[in-house]
Amino acid sequence: MGAPNCGFEYRERVGAAVAGAAAEAYLAARHPHSSLAEWAARLARGEVDVDGKPARPGQPVGAGQALAWRRPGWVEPEAPLEFGVLYDD
Numbered sequence: 001m002g003a004p005n006c007g008f009e010y011r012e013r014v015g016a017a018v019a020g021a022a023a024e025a026y027l028a029a030r031h032p033h034s035s036l037a038e039w040a041a042r043l044a045r046g047e048v049d050v051d052g053k054p055a056r057p058g059q060p061v062g063a064g065q066a067l068a069w070r071r072p073g074w075v076e077p078e079a080p081l082e083f084g085v086l087y088d089d
Contacts, residue, residue, distance in 0.1 A: 004073035016063040023048060023055045027069065042069065 018026050024039035027048070034042075040057045042048055048055045048069045061067065 002075055002078075004075050007073040008071045009068055010071065011066065011068045014061045014063055014065045014067055018061070019063040020060050022057070023050060023059050023061050023067070024057055026061050027067075047072075 012030075014026065018029070021029075024036055024043055027039040027042075028034065028036040031039075039048075043055050043057045043059075046054045048067070050059065050061060051066050052068075055061075055067075
C-alpha cells in the first residue's frame with residue numbers, strides 16, 4: 001500500500017429551501033452517504049466551513065452561504081501500468 005493522497009474539498013452553496021437548518025442536518029439530507037452523527041462529528045473536528053469559517057454543530061445555515069467540507073486523504077488502489085488490447089475495430 002502507498003501513502004494517502006491529499007484528500008479533497010467539496011464546495012456548494014446553500015439553497016433557499018433549506019435556510020435555517022442546522023449545518024449537520026443539511027449535510028446529512030444532501031449527502032446521505034454519512035449519517036447525521038457522522039456529519040456532527042466532522043463539524044466538531046473542524047472539517048466543515050461555512051463562509052470560510054469553521055462551522056459548529058447546530059449552527060444554522062442560510063440561503064446563499066458557501067459550505068465546504070473536506071474529505072481526509074485515502075490510499076488509492078494500485079492500477080495496472082500496462083494492458084493488452086482484446087479487440088480493435
